[in-house]
Amino acid sequence: MAPPPLTPYTFIQCPCSDSSPAGPAPASPSGLGSDAEDDDRTFDPRAPRSNYSLHPLEYLMYCEDCHQIRCPRCVAEEIVTYYCPSCLFEIPSSNLKSEGNRCTRSCFQCPICIGPLAVTSLEAPPDPNLLAADNASAPSGPYILACSYCHWSSTEIGIKFDKPNGIYSQLQKVHNGGHPRVTAKDRKDRRKDTISETTVSSEPSSTPATSGPLDTETHFDNLRSFYTHQISDSVSSGPGLSLTDMGVSSPSSLTRLMNLYTVNSLDPSKKPTAASARRSKPTFREAADAEEGLQPADLDESSAIQALRVASWPGTATAEQRGTQEAVRLSNLAEPPLHGRSRLVSELRPIPVLLRTKRSKRCPVCRHIISKPEPKVASTRFRIRLVAGSYIPAIAIRPLNLSSPSLSSPTAAAANGLLQPLKPVQYLLTFTNPIFDPVKVTLATPATVPGRFASKVTVLCPQFDIDANTDVWDEALRAGEAKKRADERLEGLKEDEDVLEIPMFVRVEWEVEAAAEVGTAIGGKETRERRELAYWCVLGVGRISQD
């Protein structure tokens, strides 16, 4: 039951999680005191908060203007493009507001297994030549959506399409089973018709209430139109108080409320106003029928229970399937009305594919762009990408076990991948300099690892220089030349928490030409500027044997 061996790792702590962040809004009341404490504080990799601030080097970005590490938690993101991951079609953000965050072309996911659905032609009689590619002339409708993974197809919910494209809009127009569905546009047209009808023939009963329950959109639209009418009607009829602005935030309704609660009770002379308000009330009535948006709850669930009984277990949708249907309901494809959640597999609807985004990242402090992808959907390139790996040295840690044959313990420790308690183990830290200037590195670790069972840590060479990175091609050819070594000996005491993680403070110093800043460099004089970067990192060394 030995735990899996642990490959050594290094995580870097992003300074954004410090109590004195570079962010614009720190300003804690005890700021000064905590800052003073900070200098002495040792970073504890076991602290519960540390989990959120440690990142592998590859996840980190670097702001060139603030000269600071930026982690995924401390960058501001901006959306560059919205696109459909299935058809790679770019969606303008204006469409997004009107049509939602789903692909509105023909990209759908299977409601059963969320696999991608393909539009397939279905020839009405099962033509024996269907699969022969050569004599299959241009496929003609009807078309279906078919999942090639679980073999679900839209025929199972009784839906076929006339055209192979624009499935989304076609799907909006049909219920499961193929009954036509009233879309928003149809509703608008119909309402226009009924209004003209009632005005011409003044026969209100000519519009039969929509058979069956209303769907969510119709329900909302009816309610809204009814209440807007109510408001405008009461305005025209109500003489005393203006009801134009029913919103609570509008000043007139506020004064009205204040009058109701304060003035009336204190000042009897204001009574008539209250009376007039009461008089105008009856004109403002609630919705009374389906045309006005009243939807009585169907509390009789016996038909639903009966349907479940008939469909039995295989015909019942799973919780996951119903969960994905919620997404469908948010887009305009919602199938059942308010009270009938899709409980059966036959009530499920294909799920339109969720859109994705390409995002650029900005430094939260100086607002400079740290990462910016190409806006074109198909391109994977970046215009700007300041990754930390090209600014701060990469740290690799591995056991140093062959150099000292006299010390038999390191090899023994490496044998099963576990560290033996009370036996010193040597590790080799390798720093790789990515920048083209020589770098001075200073390391510091606490003498003992924080935690219940402390391991002793000794850095044998706490200060050293790394040569500058040479040419790109040179680096590619002889990787690992510009490296310096720091030996670190650590001694395991009795440990209970089995992964040994050593916090290490890294301070990197280098000189750059300050000529880059425009305005400061006058006359082309070569000025050198010292840069320094200091951060905590955590070396995951290995598991400690518990025998």
Added chain:
Amino acid sequence: MASAKPSASRHSILPPISQSGPKPPVTFSSSITISDGAVLTGTNPILISSESVIHPRARLDSMGGTISIGKRCIIHERTRIGDMGSEGRLSLQEGNKAVTLEDYVTVETAAVVEAGDTLLGEGTVVGVGSRIGRGAVVGKYCTITPQSEVPDEARIPDFTVVYGNGMRRQDKRGVSALMNKAQRQQIDVLRRLIPSKPEKFH
């Protein structure tokens, strides 16, 4: 460069096919297509009916009993039919049936059908990398989706799709005739592509 000489002298990176183990008694129909790269081992008979196709590197192991393959089956590469499974060897009995494939069965690449009276019904497709446990009985026209697993001794009714993490559903497409037709056409193509050497196994 390697491109100087065309494919004739190109070396395969695949390991050589090991034809170790006892040679089983075989009964082949005259119309089958079996690559000489297929591996047939075991002590019990192996029976392959007409027009079935065995790809190279398919492994048929009859140690656990008879293997019989129906008409117009396709056994793809690196499949293991009659695999003894992880639980060690089965008891060897006379007349024991290891695996029975009915007609029109497709076993796709790297799928495993374990031995122990396992039955795959007509028209069933076993997806890439799936495992059919021993003693399982899979009905007609079932689809075992790629990388899924049918547990030992499972009973799968006809027209079932096994997908996801052991989920099942009924295939309501009703296209079994079309599937058979497609299988026939695929076999026609494969016969032209795979050089058949049934005499090697006699």
